[in-house]
Amino acid sequence: MEAIKMQMTEQAAAFFKKEMAEKNEDTLRFYNLAGCCQPVLTAEFEPAQTDDKIEIVDNVKIAIEYAVVDDLKDVTIGIDDTGEEVELVLDGYIIPEPCGCDHDHEQNDEYNHNHN
Template sequence: MKMTEQASEFFKKEMEENNYDTIRFYNLAGCCHPTLTAEFEPAEPGDKIEIVEGIQIAIEQAVVDDLKDITIGIDQSKDEVELILDGYIIPEACNCEEHEH
């Protein structure tokens, strides 16, 4: 796992201003497959901890292999900052919104 300088500077500033100490990557249940999620939140038991560019990152075991070769970046060209995970393979959509639940 790598991180761009721009992302590193952004996360360090956000973490300092808001008293966060960890970025956590984990899966949330989805209709077809889990959805990768990233938030400023503490590590949970069993998470793999990595320090990337001086930033503590907690990774749920279920996504460790999916994230090992990514580069974390950000896009600040819009109204909101967008997380970019270069190298992450997004699972194919299943059109579950068309099915009745």
């Protein structure tokens, strides 16, 4: 497995540190969630699992499910706070091709937050 070169924008690092402190969480975890045709990349604040790869990026602890490590190795984590919710942006992540069903296959933004 190649080394991870994951990066994070200053804006995203500040946002995640603030959110993690407010929610008393210490890990941002990326993992695959079952989708209708293929797994969907998901990110949530939750503890690392036993087999996760742990990275510290700009003092933010990130756990990455083994199945998605290669997909995220050259990604820059950012946020888009121009809308009503803050959205996770993964610059360099290749979204899998849709399978032809009616579901939206954009990355799963369970990690959206309302502006406060």
